[in-house]
Amino acid sequence: MASKRFDQDTLPSAVQASQPWPRDAWYVACTPDEIDGKPLGRQICGERMVFFRAGNGMVSALEDFCPHRGAPLSLGFIENGSLVCGYHGLAMGCDGRTTGMPNQRVKGFPPIRTFPVIERYGFIWVWPGNAEHADAAKLRHLEWAESDAWAYGGGLYHVNCDYRLMIDNLMDLTHETYVHGSSIGQKEIDETPVKTRVEGDEVVTSRYIDGITAPPFWQMALRGAGLPDTGTVDRWQICRFSLPSSVLIEVGVALEGKGGYDAENTSKVYGMVVDFMTPETENSHWYFWGMARRFAVQDTALTETIRDGQGKIFAEDMEILHRQQDNLDRFPERKLLLLNIDAGGVRSRMMIDKAIAAEAANAGG
Structure with a gap:
């Protein structure tokens, strides 16, 4: 797909909305x-x-x-x-x-x-x-938060950028190759096409990467589940945006040839990356992050290890996002390029804009 530029029709929330968030939401x-x-x-x-x-x-x-x-x-x-x-x-x-x-x-x-x-x-x-x-x-049901089959650990960051920039970041994981090269990133991510679709009230982006070496974070997870960490694996990333501002990401790796995403639990490690962005101001938000997992759920030490590792991963995004917001504030007139990898973020912003417009129409009527 050829690149083009964002404009007021393709990304209206970036430049048009006086209220950049839905208010009638949890x-x-x-x-x-x-x-x-x-x-x-x-x-x-x-x-x-x-x-x-x-x-x-x-x-x-x-x-x-x-x-x-x-x-x-x-x-x-x-x-x-x-x-x-x-x-x-x-x-x-x-x-x-x-x-x-x-x-x-x-x-x-x-x-x-x-x-x-x-x-x-x-x-x-x-x-x-x-x-x-x-x-x-209207509160979204979170099955992993009610089931003993899942373990969860997370934290909170205050982020000095528009909450929609974080949504862009999470709906396009191409940046992992460059920002998170020492933990979850690998070159095969940006070499693998991403697919974007809308499923009901969700925007979904997905990548399936087969026959690769697991990056350090997932090697640690494999060891924690008692699985070998030196062989090749099949990996998946499925990002789901829903209103008003959450992104849940299905992630995991399975021993190669065992069925990938559909492999038996005994052959894979997988979880749900949990991301809730709560706007504070137009240029800042509260970021509630964590990971729910369905392997070694009784291992509290592993929960802390994953939480600490994930916290460091998200901290790597902070400087990028802060400096990105600073640049956008300095040059508000600059047009930004739109690539096919941005489709998930663009569709998510369109969904946000639609909700804002509906609230405005209801208030006016």
Whole structure:
């Protein structure tokens, strides 16, 4: 496929959308340990929020704004199930209403904004848009997070780039050859054509690479599963984007000739790379990453080894993405080339733009 340039029709979200993210959707806000006994302030989709666990054990999310003097509520503390402002001691309930303040009458204060939240799959999710539209049924089902047949380890990075640049990165793994050459990259990746398709509400890119030597990360995984790490393998990468901003990537290697992706579990190591991008501002986002796997699931030491290795791999992307964003900010008028390997990212952005446009139409109607 010949190269051409991005323009406003092929990639409208890059230059046109005043709101670069859907709002009526569930985003990962934090993990339970981040609000263990304390409030957490986090900006999501441009909204400053505070998350805390109320007296009933449920997680609540309020706007991070004390109605008394405007101080961030996230600078406060939890007491008797209420969120107490760290400036003058105004206590807030999970419904956004004031519950008390030393020697003051405050229960007549108007409530502040609350945000719908769900705690599920090991994450706390928030709906930054119209609360009346929030529907728990719209949260994507994550089978690996509920099954004892899977093990999971992950982490969080704050990334100084547009969340859509990370989606581009994850939907085109050609860069692994160059950015991750010491861990998961190998020349056969960019030598193998990538296929892109839309399946229902997902954009899918896939590569199947047969008869290769496993790169270092997968050699480690083979050893962890008790399989030989010196022979040739068949490898696969299947990236799935879904709204509002997640990419789940099926990855693995199987001993050559055993069936590749469809090989028996005893002949392969495979997992799901988990990527949730939660926009903070137009040029920054929260990146919740991890790997769920279906081999040696009881081996907690292996879970930590994989988590540490994966964390280092993602850290390698950070400098690229930060500098890419810096260049795009410096030269906003520059047109970017579009190649066939970019199809997954482009289609994902088109899906995002469609969701943003639908929200705008509904708000206008």
